[in-house]
Amino acid sequence: EVQLVESGGDLVQPGGSLRLSCEAAGFSFNVYSMNWVRQAPGKGLEWIAYISTSGTAIFYADSVKGRFTISRDNAKTSLYLQMTSLRDEDTAMYYCARARGSGHYALQDWGQGTPVTISS
């Protein structure tokens, strides 16, 4: 059974930093590209970051480019999102999601999400 378990969400002040983690199990982590998707309260889904199987290809949505960093550790079967210069509008549930393959594919499996709140 595929499992994706996010952690690290918290209440942070504007301008602060946070690191999210996503632990994967039940599949060969190193052969799938991975993504982070977020959802602000009462709003729709927003893709924010992609990382290839080896971590050499990384892409971001414009809304987080330059502030967020996606990374992965295939040995630890884990995905990460380092978030800096946080803003009120970054408040959201953050999901990690596995693509259906090693490239640009639909998002097959999702974690349960970890909540991030940015507020003073």
Next chain:
Amino acid sequence: EMVMTQSPATLSVSPGERATLSCRASQSVSSHVAWYQQKPGQAPRLLIFDASTRATGISPRFSGSGSGTEFTLTISSLQSEDFAVYYCQQYHGWPPVYTFGQGTKLEIK
């Protein structure tokens, strides 16, 4: 910039009837469209990928169609568990940017 536009925003349908949800891409995305279902307090669930292929374990009551810029998700004989928010998403080309529609809320009439 790619935009995915879903219609209607809210759809009211009676149980047992058919629901048809639409999604339009601002430029051609070939068949690289997925549909997701999201219930309150839950993560999204993949229903359809490549415009018309059902994901593993998805009921045959769910079907997808379309290519290019126009896509449809059809849910036949609606059941209580189908009332949720549905999102379309494109994943066409490179770089691997994903774009979601704003969602259609399917509610009980």
